[in-house]
């Protein structure tokens with residue numbers, strides 16, 4: 001199969017209507033989209049990504065009215081949050097309605113659902129009479145794509161079409177939130193492109209972190225994820241570099257400090273903001289991976305704003321599998 005890249009919404013629509021896969025741009029990362037109501041289409045997602053069947057998919061819809069069709073209950077606090085931050089990098093995890101096939105939620109009674117903020121994809125969703133199931137458009141366990149070219153690198157020949165919407169604005173996957181009926185608190189299931197500070201400042205209350213790995217609640221939050229082929233180590237560069245052959249490593253600095261005589265040195269943010277670093281993170285991880293180095297040495301981001309989600313991804317990318 002030859003993979004085409006373009007801007008044709010009508011072609012994307014036709015392919016999706018025929019249960020084919022289309023990579024779509026969002027504000028967070030590119031998604032690998034399929035008709036969420038077609039079992040044939042959904043099973044292609046698992047095949048192409050080589051994704052374990054127990055890892056459920058996020059539904060993408062055009063607006064809140066559509067969202068309400070696919071959940072059985074929407075607590076008012078979550079609805080307020082959705083009204084404020086959608087379309088945007090916010091996914092809500094809620095009891096599903098009967099319209100959502102079990103294969104989408106991997107058998108769970110809850111569905112993850114969001115309204116992506118990208119003009120092409122929003123237009124596409126408005127033309128479709130079904131929601132799109134879309135995980136990030138990478139091979140399972142690898143770095144998420146933030147451009148159409150990144151999608152092509154991993155999925156060329158495996159899908160018919162990539163809808164090109166340029167570089168993604170945010171660069172990290174959506175923040176997944178749920179709701180604890182007993183404490184009536186917002187739960188954070190995955191750190192992402194919407195910061196905890198933004199949610200708490202808006203709601204004027206604290207949220208509860210519920211980020212467990214390998215539990216049934218978020219089965220996809222596996223410890224080893226976002227992996228580069230080159231081994232990635234995270235910490236203080238001066239310490240990490242001690243027992244390494246300096247000519248053989250690449251460095252990812254958060255914000256420029258000093259020069260090292262290494263293969264290449266990358267900087268996540270020149271303006272020293274966590275939002276700029278988030279936007280650049282996955283692209284720079286990919287570029288660093290292509291340098292032929294023995295190791296990628298990377299600094300932690302400050303633990304604030306999107307820095308928390310950046311550090312979550314770095315932790316997973318550096319998780320030692322042995």
Ligand code: TXA
Pocket residue numbers: 026028029030031032055056057058091093105108110111112116134135136137172173174175176216217218219220221
């Ligand atoms: O920004 C995003 O959310 C991107 C774009 C394409 O929308 N999508 C994305 O999908 O990151 P994916 O599949 O790469 O990550 C979705 C995460 C996985 O960890 C999955 O386990 C979890 O959400 N998830 C999805 N549905 C769930 C459910 N019903 N219950 C618990 N966790 C769920």
Ligand code: MG
Pocket residue numbers: 135136144
């Ligand atoms: Mg993913």
